Amino acid sequence: MNAFIHLSEIIIPFLIFFVVGYGIVSKVKVYESFLTGAKDGLQIAIDIVPTLIGLMMAVGILRASGFFELLGQILAPITELIGLPSQLIPLLIVKLFSSSAATGLVLDIFKTNGPDSYAGLVTSLVMSCTETVFYTMSVYFLAAKVTKTRYTLTGALLATLAGTIASIVLAGWI
Numbered sequence: 001m002n003a004f005i006h007l008s009e010i011i012i013p014f015l016i017f018f019v020v021g022y023g024i025v026s027k028v029k030v031y032e033s034f035l036t037g038a039k040d041g042l043q044i045a046i047d048i049v050p051t052l053i054g055l056m057m058a059v060g061i062l063r064a065s066g067f068f069e070l071l072g073q074i075l076a077p078i079t080e081l082i083g084l085p086s087q088l089i090p091l092l093i094v095k096l097f098s099s100s101a102a103t104g105l106v107l108d109i110f111k112t113n114g115p116d117s118y119a120g121l122v123t124s125l126v127m128s129c130t131e132t133v134f135y136t137m138s139v140y141f142l143a144a145k146v147t148k149t150r151y152t153l154t155g156a157l158l159a160t161l162a163g164t165i166a167s168i169v170l171a172g173w174i
Contacts, residue, residue: 044143051138059094059101068093083168085119087112088126092164099132122171129163131156 023030062068068090072079076086087109095102106123113119133156141149 048139048142051142052135055097055135055138056101059098063090063094063101063105083122083172084164085113085122087119088122091123091126092130092160095127095130096133096160097135099127099135102127102132118171122167125167125170126164129167130160131163133157133160 020030023033071093072086072089075089079086079089091102091105091109094105106127109123110120115121115124133153137149137152137156140146141152
């Protein structure tokens with residue numbers, strides 16, 4: 001175990017020296033390349049900030065207005081039949097947009113039901129088996145300037161559905 005601690009302390013500096021050394025051997029202007037990459041990265045961050053702010057505001061407004069709780073109450077009779085606790089409906093919707101906002105809902109579910117309850121177990125599995133579809137698509141497609149997403153949204157939503165179903169099944173077995 002002690003060897004792993006020492007290895008983890010030297011791996012990052014080793015990688016940095018390796019990249020710089022390889023660049024020098026390859027006759028690449030390392031510092032200028034680094035600055036160009038940093039400028040490009042900063043420009044991408046500036047480009048995606050409005051999208052991020054819009055997503056976070058929309059999720060915050062819907063959560064604060066009580067819309068998610070109302071939706072959960074309306075869908076409760078259907079979701080309870082398939083083994084999905086109704087308090088997870090807001091979590092599933094918010095997780096599509098923001099993982100950090102979903103984490104706040106997870107904490108609420110844990111406070112209400114406990115982390116070892118069926119709802120807590122499904123919540124934990126859902127958080128690890130699903131993705132922030134709209135956030136990821138907006139950030140990465142905007143950064144890469146992709147305008148035709150084709151079947152990405154459909155595939156991502158189907159993968160999220162599969163992850164949710166797997167979470168319910170796994171929680172039922174445990």
